[in-house]
Amino acid sequence: MTDAASAASVPSHPAEKAVIVVGGGVAGLVAALECAKVGMSVTVLERDTRVGGVIRREDVGGVSVDLAADGFSTRGGVVSAVLDEVGLGGAVIRPDHGGRWIAGANGVAVLPAETVFGIPANAWADDVRRHIGWSGAWRAYLDRLRPPLTIGQEQSLGRLVRTRMGDRVRDRLVAPLSVGGYAVDPDDVLVDEVAPGLNAALTRTGSLAGAVAAVRAERDGGEDGLAGLSGGMSRIVDGLVARLSDFGVEIRTGAPVTGIGRAGAGDGRPWRVQTAADAVAADAVIVAVDEGAARALLADAAPQLASLAVDVAPTVPLESITLVLDAPGGAADRPGPVVHAVPGARRASTLLHQTGRWEEVRTEAGDNGLVARVTFGRPGVLPATAALDDAAATTMALAEASALLALPLDGVRLRGTHRYRYDQPPPATARGRAERATRARAALAAPGIALVGAWLAGTGLAQVVEDAVAQADALRRGVLFGGVAG
Template structure:
């Protein structure tokens, strides 16, 4: 924005009113981008709290993340926002060592092998790999090295690629626990090029899958080292609070307990039908609509589709979204002081009721200090196409099941009197971005939405799951919308 055009653009910006529907991280970032250029912005959030998948709770005086607890460092976008908001000094790396694997058929629980990619080993005879897949699995995986290069093809399914090259034991015992824990998906449904960029190309160059993993590992060594994920002292909820304060400074009107129920468009302007879900001000006349020059829909997929369906064609079918439950336990368990299973545990699918566990006080030093000798663990249930085992349970029964699973996964006998407090959180995730076809599906939705002037859609269902995808997408979409409003 050049200086000679700034007064004119500032005047145009002041004439705009953007309504952002949804107060998750995508909506907060998009609202900030529009407000930064002087646009009037109103943000509507149906619940009483902001943050979406970033949630906190207090367990016996300890504030903990019960949603997203970290952010991926790839791309640097999340870290850049954290720094802009003045939280750079609070960024921390995870501790506690690597994760363990539980539920291995005919084998003891063991640490996840080092030097692997999504569980795919570079050397199947490595001791920590062979401990999990056995000699039979190691020799079957070694056949991958002997296959002629001419048999190498481009396989989109990660599970089929691993199974055909290295055998069922590598796929089921090493790769499936990782894809279930990270993507809530079966490896056969995971897109190789999305989950492991460059793997197919390296396979073509090297001629073996294990060799391709080794090549990618060698290439990574030449890059700046660092953790794949980072957290914040005090929890990820601080990011939401910093965004809230920043939006307030920019003059953004934040309305919680207010739901958008419809969108209408006439003569280039939008009308957003709203309803209040809060009792506050119940005696006052109910406001039923807002007018806007631009609308950013930042909700989960079902309510977003309800709002934009009358205006957008070509959205395709809704994506299947796994329902995940996370039960966080605060424990008086000195036997966990030595972090017997590192920072957490993944399970071989079908072996345990829980799909994963995070030993939070082993993983985050700041949380260990806040817990003052007590321990926090997060037990995760549910996956793609599989309802969470806790879904039909009441809170007490869900906590009891989580305690039982934690005991089994950590290899420590935990008893009910050791449970000091528990919190249960349900998350309906967007369709995992790693699934086959998800990239094309999101691209088609984006194309359909951008054809409608003054409308943008952000959030995990169109950007891909994870803050590292949601945040830069929200910035780009807000920039596209505001450019259209200012110049068109």
Template sequence: MREIVIVGGGIAGAATAWFLHQAGRTDLRVTILEGSPRVGGKLATAELAGIPVDTGAEAMLSRRPEAVELARAVGLGDALRHPATTSASVWTRGGLRPLPAGTVMGIPADQAAVAGGGILGPDSIARIGAEPHEPGPPLTGDVSIGKYVERRLGREIVDLLLEPLLGGVYAGHADELSLEATVPQLLAQLRTDPSLVRAAARAKAAAPTSDAPVFAGLDGGVGRLVPAVVRASEADVRTDTTVRALTRTATGWELLTGPTREPVTVRADAVVLACPARPASRLLESVAPGAASELAGIEHASMATIALAYPASAVPADLPGSGFLVPPVEHRAIKAVTYSSRKWGWLAERAPELVIVRASIGRHREEADLQRSDEELVAAARADLAAATGIAGEPVDTHVRRWGGALPQYAVGHRARVERIRAGVAAHPGLAVAGAAYDGLGIPACVASARSAATQVLAALPAAGTMTT
């Protein structure tokens, strides 16, 4: 048998196991080693007022097919659900104001896209109209998306549109994030034309038109996905198993697990590191030191989700859309809120007498905000909710989930860094990496990285009985 070990039981690790299973090779035995007590990684559900609620990612981008196709393949097709609404607001200038639809990650495609919404002042709106006529050198390398947008469109657009949207995805700061990695659809245009407005307009025009929903979730929570994928993969799963070292041997690989006083060695013909960047870096130190150093340079943000169940009578009936984003310049505790029961019909069906609301707190280098007690985080979220929406009264139940170091930061030069990491790893046949640290934080991107990793290690393993030289 060919032994393949996957380090990490999140969506990337589980999907890697499933793709290996789909290869149809009877000579493969796949083992997943997960350091925590459960598989799932950043996909998790918890019971709130008797119903399951996602405490990690709650949606999958359905216009990118990998995640939805995987859910169908492992038997969750009947559980796929689409949001009842995805329109959102921005909490700024003392109220909830509609998030403009005619933008690409907050970058407007024209003046009309943002005029009249009440988010931007007249000077910013005028600057959007003038920007396509302003000269400037085309981009020749990666730059900070925040600094480039400020240079072309002014700081207000960065603060009130770009920051809340990027914060919702990366929990990072626009001035530190890579334009190339966060809005790659604009980069080709900016290589020959410096105008952001024109680039956004062309990107929107080039996007495929479809009436299909942009996002999908699962009845019962997206946290159901990883356990279903693991079951379908038929992999051997070992939780509470931290891998402390990885070494190359004459015949393959050895992974050191278990406590230092009672170490356990796991042998493998191939290894996939589907764990976060920091543990992957530690494991690669003696194997691929260049890749390990690059991985160590990826910083991470911590955040927390606060889920609250309110009596339906406590929630105003006219709250717009599915939730709102909060610009950092507003100096509020929360950075985003989802009206989960309004967004997901399955939640409303399970508990029509309740409204589930989910808030998030935390940004890159602001870990001090998360060092407060659960009670303090709930109180901060409730206070901001009341100020923004008028939701009043005591919630009937609450749940706080902290995600320490959960979100890799795609700093300027991230794509070049990932190319160097992959080149360093590829120099060792039978070794691959997968996960959110590389090509995207979303579930579909992690599934795509899993497929690539599975393909890479399979190519290094000849079928049983094959002669090698």
């Protein structure tokens, strides 16, 4: 968030500047707070009856569970800064780490320890051969005999792994993480984004396996941490809403915006936001909706955006089914807390064992309670549950949970279930994502308007928050210092 020195440099007239934020997801709320905290007059317009976007928490079978994001990356400290800002810094909790597992042709086994995004440092290690077999290990060993890349660098993670170590490493170790974790094919993942330093280490060490070992040594074995919030991730939404209220921000729910355009010469403010009820004049507009809605709303104000075409990984429709049930042993001795399926090996792509990850959920579920979220869908394939009614979808989810947890679930008592459908934009690591964001923002070609959201920043709360802060800061500087007409 913006520091006190930056806030102190704001001129004395920010309250005269009206900012409209279209969209009340986390990106919109964070951007609204960045403007409100320096004194600008801010209104948030949300078409739904609630704010928060995909961050939702519901009671399922007597247990309060997060339906989508249940944690956040601690990378860069950007989310932590927001939590401190809204008084939730002391509510941060850490998960019970049980590692990530992969479900494939040989059953369910833990992700090998000495890897970077599934790429092994030693193909002969027992935990690696469990997934790729002897033939896969021999093929991966050829990596040691191939010349390093000395001219240029491979950008595609999938192509790099396939070329150096073969299909089995790519398909059985790397693909489950990229498809199950981020809904993107490994061929569409940028090497330097998901594994910084790997290409340079490959040139230096002469092999991909050697590069993995070098990168791990430089990291001291550490990875970006995962954290959550006591009481669930929806508390960040509640905290943002309360903080915005402190600054007098008006949040209108059930207020769909139908268009954004230039105001008339005599309107006094340069922008006009049209809702179903009225038209609102503004000095600046922050558009915090999904890609399709942004293109439609800005069709007149920024026609270049509507026609913008960038080669990037597609948005993927997903469906998650949360199951709360009584199971023998409850959360004890189960794989997880995250199990990714080898693409095509199962109908589900990922299982999150929430009673295995969070102590609070385990306590609320009770001794024999088990809470699992089964996610369906992957690039190019509709969720297997898409055409099923609730009963059939629940039956499928139970069968997948049984296989991914290696736990018989026939005849268990199901306390409750919840279906949640959403669209997953490409992650920050996807090829073309950064270029699309740059071109989309350039297509606006107008002061006093900004675009924020996961379709530009990439999926993940840390990426969305960091991008929203940066864009809101640039916008308010332009409005307050850059001579944007009021």
